[in-house]
Amino acid sequence: MMRRVLAIGLVCAIGALLVFTVSNYLLPFGTFPQRKFENFENQSVAQVYLENAPKAEAGGAGSANVVTSIVWDYRGYDTLGEATILFTAVCGVAMLFRAAKEGD
Amino acid sequence: MAGMTLIVKTASRLLSPFVLLFGIYIVLHGHLTPGGGFPGGVIIVAAIVMLLLGYGAEAAKAKFSPLQASVSENIGSLILVATGLLGLFLGFNFMKNAIPLGTTGNLYSAGIIIPLNIGVGIKVAAGLAVILYAMLTAFEEEEK
Amino acid sequence: MNVDYIVAMLMISFGLYCLLIKRNLIKMVIGLEILTFGIHLFLISMGYREGGIAPIVTSTNPASVVATMGVDPLPQALVLTSIVIDVCVTAMLLSLAIYAYKHYKTLDTSELRRLKG
Numbered sequence: 001m002m003r004r005v006l007a008i009g010l011v012c013a014i015g016a017l018l019v020f021t022v023s024n025y026l027l028p029f030g031t032f033p034q035r036k037f038e039n040f041e042n043q044s045v046a047q048v049y050l051e052n053a054p055k056a057e058a059g060g061a062g063s064a065n066v067v068t069s070i071v072w073d074y075r076g077y078d079t080l081g082e083a084t085i086l087f088t089a090v091c092g093v094a095m096l097f098r099a100a101k102e103g104d
Numbered sequence: 105m106a107g108m109t110l111i112v113k114t115a116s117r118l119l120s121p122f123v124l125l126f127g128i129y130i131v132l133h134g135h136l137t138p139g140g141g142f143p144g145g146v147i148i149v150a151a152i153v154m155l156l157l158g159y160g161a162e163a164a165k166a167k168f169s170p171l172q173a174s175v176s177e178n179i180g181s182l183i184l185v186a187t188g189l190l191g192l193f194l195g196f197n198f199m200k201n202a203i204p205l206g207t208t209g210n211l212y213s214a215g216i217i218i219p220l221n222i223g224v225g226i227k228v229a230a231g232l233a234v235i236l237y238a239m240l241t242a243f244e245e246e247e248k
Numbered sequence: 249m250n251v252d253y254i255v256a257m258l259m260i261s262f263g264l265y266c267l268l269i270k271r272n273l274i275k276m277v278i279g280l281e282i283l284t285f286g287i288h289l290f291l292i293s294m295g296y297r298e299g300g301i302a303p304i305v306t307s308t309n310p311a312s313v314v315a316t317m318g319v320d321p322l323p324q325a326l327v328l329t330s331i332v333i334d335v336c337v338t339a340m341l342l343s344l345a346i347y348a349y350k351h352y353k354t355l356d357t358s359e360l361r362r363l364k365g
Contacts, residue, residue: 007268015261022253022290029250032297032320046295046322051315054208054305062205063135063214066303066318070325071140072217076188076199082329083184083224089336090177090231093343097238138304142332208305235339242346 049074105240107160116158124151131225135214141221145228152233161241173233180227187219252293259286273345273355277338284334288327295320 021027033047053069056062061069071079107113130137131144156164191200203215212218259282266279296319303318305311349355352363 004269008265011261011265011268014264015257018257018260019254022257024250027253029253029293030296030298032295032300044320044322046320049321050303050318054311054314056205056208056213060205061201061214061217062208063217064209064305065135065138065140066305066314066321067138067324067328068135068140068217068221069214070321071328072220073201073214075325076220078329079224080184080188080199082332083181083227085333085336086228086231087177087181089339090234093235093238093339096343096347097242138302142328208311209307239343239346242350 105161107163108158113158116154120151120154123154124148127151127225127229131221132218133211134221135217136209136211141224142228144221145225146232148225148229149232149236152229153236156236156240161237165237168233170234170237173230173237177227177230177234180223180225180230183219183223184227187216187223191216252296253290256286256290256293259283259289262286271357273348273357274342276357277341277345280341281334281338284330288330291323291327291330295323 033043049070050066052060053066053073054060054062054064061073063069063073127144127147127150130139130147131141134140134144152164152168155167188199191202192198194200194202196202199216201214201216205215206213208214263279263281263283263286266282267276270276270279297317299317300319301309301314301317303314303321305314345355348360352360354360
């Protein structure tokens with residue numbers, strides 16, 4: 001009973017801290033290319049991807065969907081690693097149930 | 105596992121080809137509409153799951169056995185790696201978009217993305233089928 | 249008062265509460281899933297532009313409109329990878345839960361702690 005109250009209090013404290021951190025004062029919302037955060041200004045590579053991906057020349061990918069061209073063309077090696085993770089998970093589940101089938 | 109009532113059997117038998125066709129459409133149009141290989145593979149495996157839940161494990165295994173699912177997953181993985189090695193053999197780095205890009209907006213455009221989407225769609229569908237067959241028939245071997 | 253960030257933080261809190269309080273194994277897995285969904289929502293909504301459109305070139309949105317009014321496509325591509333990894337982790341967790349139920353005939357973690365060997 002005491003542990004329950006302590007756990008609820010901890011979750012409420014963490015929730016209040018998180019909601020205060022992402023309020024409009026600390027983390028501005030809707031400012032995609034120009035992000036200013038207390039004189040720290042950064043740009044991102046996403047603007048370059050948005051301009052170059054639909055072009056059918058040497059620098060672009062030639063596809064109408066920008067997100068698919070990022071996943072398979074500009075960062076294709078990460079997606080190959082993710083396919084390896086899927087293969088490993090299928091091997092792990094099959095191995096667990098094969099050991100249970102052959103009995104003790 | 106056993107099957108379900110007559111209404112579920114009829115509905116799943118009538119709807120399953122259309123779900124399969126919709127999944128293939130989402131995989132093939134990955135470079136024109138939102139989607140791609142991963143959501144399309146999950147929709148393809150939903151067509152098999154409808155038969156598995158409605159008719160039982162024995163009837164579904166007669167149509168698409170776990171051995172066929174395992175071999176299909178390996179074929180999908182080999183398509184993925186072979187398309188990446190194509191760029192290496194043509195003189196550039198691994199997984200470079202080296203085959204000719206068409207005009208943006210047609211079905212044939214964005215050279216290397218179509219075979220990659222097909223490979224990943226087959227791989228995700230067959231992998232999830234293996235996982236579901238292993239989980240749903242785990243308790244049957246004990247009763248024998 | 250942006251709603252996306254606050255809802256994401258509330259989902260993280262609910263998932264954390266479910267992980268701490270519940271004792272059934274399946275309910276703990278559900279709590280972990282809600283926590284992961286909250287994190288994905290927070291990551292995607294960080295790339296929003298005022299009055300933005302989806303980054304897809306169609307017949308009504310040519311390439312110049314997408315380049316000036318499109319939202320950030322990079323977090324969407326990274327969250328796509330993260331969703332597949334979450335599915336793999338959940339598959340391993342659920343198969344371990346099935347294995348534990350078959351061996352010990354119970355899914356309560358306070359009972360599972362007392363049975364040793």
